Amino acid sequence: MGSEEVKLLGLWVSPFVRRVEWALKLKGVEYEYVEEDIFDKSPLLLELNPVHKKVPVLVHAGKVVLESFLILEYLDETWKQYPLLPQDPYDRAMARFWAKFAEEELLYVSWIALCSQGDEKERNFKLSIEAMEKIEGELKGKKFFGGETIGYLDLVMGWISYWLPVWEEVGSMKILDPQNFPSTTAWMNNFLSHPVIKDNLPPRDKMIVYFQKRSKEIGSLMASTRKG
Ligand SMILES: N[C@@H](CCC(=O)N[C@@H](CS)C(=O)NCC(=O)O)C(=O)O
Numbered sequence: 164m165g166s167e168e169v170k171l172l173g174l175w176v177s178p179f180v181r182r183v184e185w186a187l188k189l190k191g192v193e194y195e196y197v198e199e200d201i202f203d204k205s206p207l208l209l210e211l212n213p214v215h216k217k218v219p220v221l222v223h224a225g226k227v228v229l230e231s232f233l234i235l236e237y238l239d240e241t242w243k244q245y246p247l248l249p250q251d252p253y254d255r256a257m258a259r260f261w262a263k264f265a266e267e268e269l270l271y272v273s274w275i276a277l278c279s280q281g282d283e284k285e286r287n288f289k290l291s292i293e294a295m296e297k298i299e300g301e302l303k304g305k306k307f308f309g310g311e312t313i314g315y316l317d318l319v320m321g322w323i324s325y326w327l328p329v330w331e332e333v334g335s336m337k338i339l340d341p342q343n344f345p346s347t348t349a350w351m352n353n354f355l356s357h358p359v360i361k362d363n364l365p366p367r368d369k370m371i372v373y374f375q376k377r378s379k380e381i382g383s384l385m386a387s388t389r390k391g
Contacts, residue, residue, distance in 0.1 A: 167223075167224050168195065168222075168223075168224070169187070169192055169193065169194040169195070169221070169222070169223050170194060170195045170196075170197060170221070170222040170223075171183060171184065171187070171194050171195070171196050171197065171219060171220070171221055171222075172197045172199050172207070172208055172211065172212075172218050172219065172220040172222075173196060173197070173198060173199060173218050173219050174198065174199055174201055174218050175198060175365050175369075176365050176369075176370055176373050176374075177218060177219070178270070178321070178322035178326045179217075179218070179219055179231040180218050180219040180231070181321065181322070181363065181364075181365070182231055182235065182318045182319060182321055182322070183219045183221065183231055183234050183235065183238070184196070184363055185313075185318050185321065185359060185360060185363060186234075186235050186238050186239075186247060186318055187238065188359045188363060189245045189247075189313065189359050190238060190242045190244055190245045191244065191245070192238070192242050199218050201217075201218065204216055208220065211227050212227070212229055214229070215229070217229075219231055219234060221234045221237070221238075223237075223241065232259075232262060232266075232319065235247060235315060235318060235319070236248065239315070246314075247314050247315040247318065248314070248315045249309060249314070249315075258308070258309070258314070258315050258316050261298075261301060261308070261316055262315070262316060262319040262320075264294070264297070264298075265294070265298060265316075265319060265320050265323075266319070268290070268294040268297075269291055269294040269295060269298065269323070270322065272287050272290045272291050272294060273287070273288075273291040273327060273330060273338060274330070275287040275385075276288040276290075276291055276334060276336060276338075277330045277333060277334035277336070277374070277378050278334075278378045278381040278382045278385060279382060279385060280382065280386075283385075284334075284336075288336050288338070291338045292338055295338055295339065295344060295347065296344075298320070298323075298347060299343075299344045299345075299346050299347050302346040302347055302349075302350050303346050304346070305346070305350070306349075306350070306353050307350065307353065307354070308320070308350075313354065313357055313359075313360070317350075317354055321354060321360065323339065323347070323351065324350075324351040324354045324355050324360075325355065325364055325367075326370075327339055329367065329370045329371060329374055330374060330378075332371065333371060333374045333375050333378055334378065339351075
């Protein structure tokens with residue numbers, strides 16, 4: 164690899180990878196994309212991310228950066244064009260707070276709601292709605308989280324606009340009801356109509372098939388660990 168080259172190891176259906184790709188494209192950074200098979204991991208992935216063995220993995224000038232939130236921050240500090248995080252330290256701290264909140268209390272919780280059944284599904288579904296209410300409050304009166312343009316928090320929560328509706332369909336649940344969440348619904352439309360976003364989304368029909376299979380696999384795994 165040449166000295167300044169950027170390489171991204173990813174997976175087509177991963178919301179964590181996609182947020183990094185959006186950031187690279189918004190900033191106009193050239194990169195080489197390498198598709199990984201997470202069910203048959205390449206020696207390169209195992210070498211670059213021996214700790215978690217997950218994508219995304221960013222390699223810049225021979226240095227490896229892991230974890231999508233940290234990759235976004237690294238990109239923002241390295242390529243100053245199209246700033247993602249707010250300039251003010253307090254606003255930056257708040258953006259990180261909401262990013263963590265959305266990841267832990269909405270993404271992972273709605274994923275469990277998708278994969279589980281019965282009481283567990285119901286409990287995680289309710290928790291997802293509660294988290295969505297908090298996010299709705301944050302978006303009130305705003306086009307994007309950061310104001311007039313797409314920023315760090317929009318990229319972090321971008322999955323809500325496109326992955327969540329697929330999870331809702333596959334999991335027969337409705338979290339993002341437009342009547343209850345008008346600001347989030349408006350944000351979702353603004354986000355999805357941005358050219359960089361709308362041209363960089365995985366095919367929906369393939370996602371449905373992928374998540375039908377994946378949610379069943381994870382669901383049985385969760386059920387068997389509970390029994391064991
Ligand atoms: N917290 C990580 C999550 C990354 C992640 O879970 N990646 C999944 C793909 S969606 C993966 O590589 N899974 C492989 C595995 O779990 O073995 C991030 O934000 O980068």
